[in-house]
Amino acid sequence: MIDVTDKHIVVIGAARSGFAAAVLLQQKGASVFVTDHGTITPSIKRQLENHNIPFEEKGHTKQAQKGDFAVLSPGVPTEATVVQYYLESGKKVFSEIETASWFTDASITAVTGSNGKTTVTSWLDHTWSLGNISHETAGNIGYAFSEAVTTDAVDDILLEVSSFQLDHIDTFKPHISIILNITPDHLDRYNQDFSSYAASKFRITENQSADDWFIYNYEDSTIRKHVESLKKKERHPKLLAFSDQQEIVNGNGAFVRNQNIILKFNQQEEVLMPTTDVKLSGKHNLNNGLATALAARASEIKSDVIRESLSTFEGVEHRLEQVRTVNGVSYVNDSKATNINAVWYALDSFNVPLTLIMGGRDKGNDYSELVDQIRNKVHTIIAIGEAKPLIEEQLKTVVPHFKTAENMNEAVRTAKQGAKRGEAVLLSPACSSFDMYDNYKHRGNEFKKAVNRL
Structure with missing residues (x-):
């Protein structure tokens, strides 16, 4: 846990994540100032006033430059002038998920990818609920990580994280990280450079060690290259691959054989269930289910709970x-x-x-x-x-x-x-x-x- 007592911290961006970070930091003893390039919604303004947190809107004044460090909402680009001021001044800029991670001892499972993040994070929530495991589900899914850590202590936190949220991490360390896929998206935030976008996604693994897990899409060649570089690290996370196209021969993971889902851990195979019993349709959802099953097994959730989850989860609103x-x-x-x-x-x-x-x-x-x-x-x-x-x-x-x-x-x-x-x-x-x-x-x-x- 990082001590922020008496630190002066500027939070850039006053949408839900920024507001939640400001409240959390104030509760932990920091002096907080919130600044937003645009207009702050009336409800958030009222709440900032109720918490006695000073703020400005419709532009960044000199007051926004006075922080010991800055905390960045995911909607604010790194190229923003006020963010560049901090970086060029040698001051730290942290993302909201980095900041929230300082104040929890819960085991973190973090999901990223260009597509399927919300589905898998919601599916994990369904699985953990069926397994009666105390948890919070937060992040890019609409409930800020900073909000989750101010509630009662839980065993696990399930996070949907975007590349923007990973851009400014420092010590953020999931126990289980998942990358579902990487395809061109949001390239306007990465100078139209796909490799820069992919590098942001890969930061989800940068602080993991041999006690942690990395679950990845075996069919994604961009991710597989990252896995090969990860293997060169002395204490890389344990690797679990998933594929609906081919069997995982070298290593552990989840795959399909004869229309059955096979889980392979410690080189031991278990027939989990027929693919036809997975409630969500579509090949992409089969892969999402494989990733969910692996995360559950890495968390020592029993197979009967995983089977129940895969056969009952109905998906998320606005996704098919x-x-x-x-x-x-x-x-x-x-x-x-x-x-x-x-x-x-x-x-x-x-x-x-x-x-x-x-x-x-x-x-x-x-x-x-x-x-x-x-x-x-x-x-x-x-x-x-x-x-x-x-x-x-x-x-x-x-x-x-x-x-x-x-x-x-x-x-x-x-x-x-x-x-x-x-x-x-x-x-x-x-x-x-x-x-x-x-x-x-x-x-x-x-x-x-x-x-x-x-």
Whole structure:
């Protein structure tokens, strides 16, 4: 535990994570000042005032430069002027998850990856609950790590962590770390450099030792290269690979043989359950289930609990969420699919003809990566948002029907006109939501409202 008593600490960014870090640091005896480049929401302002934490908004003054060190909210880029001031002055900048980790003795299981983080973190929460293990689930999932450590002490903390949260760690050390996959995403925060983005993800393992575990996707060549470099460390974490494509021959992990999930620990194999008993559909969710099972086994959770979890977990809201069936047509909300890879996985999980609603604020996407999947499964694309022209340019000739809509209600009504019984209408945007909505949840909820109006 790091002593912050009488330290003057500046928290940069006053969204949920920043506010939670400020309150935690004040409780631990620090003098805290909060600064935000934008407008602080009225509710957080009220709470800062209630805690007697001084703050500023709509820009950073000289007051923001006076900290002994700075704590950074994940939404604030490293390139921000005030962050650069600290770094160039030789002062430390810590992420919120780094700061929170100073004040807990709980065992940390941390999940990262370009896709599937929320699903796996929620699946772990379901498993730990079934196993009656005291835990908190926090991080990028909507409940800040700093909030979790101010509650009653628990045995385990389950964290969803993003690359942004890993950018400024120092001593953060999960007992179990998981990397699900690494595909191009958020490259605007990493100078369009995929290797820099991947390096941020890999920081999840940098403080782990031989007493810890690293669970990784064996099919991801970028991650496998990292594993080879990890093996050169004298006290690297114990390695557990997962794959739905091939057996784990050298080493331990989880894989599929004859439609059964096999767990392999200490070179001993155990047939866990048939893959057909996993409730969540799709190959990507099978991999998510394998990662969940490995984390549970590394935490010494019994096989019957793991089996129950894999056969009962129903997924998370806004990720391939079944909304309703209207006149034999299934409507599916995958608003959380904010990059190309996530949409590819979504399409891969369907075996019926599709109408695909996509679009929003483009993130530098190459939509042509979806051409094979779309050609095989999608008869109609309905494009929405700022990305409409780009999607039209790259995908119009790939489908029999290409349409555009001005809003979600129009998109859903247009989809209804062309979808036939036995088919599905899928919202899987491949884009961020910020051109039209507050966030992906807002977008998904608008889709559900539109579907429920049919």
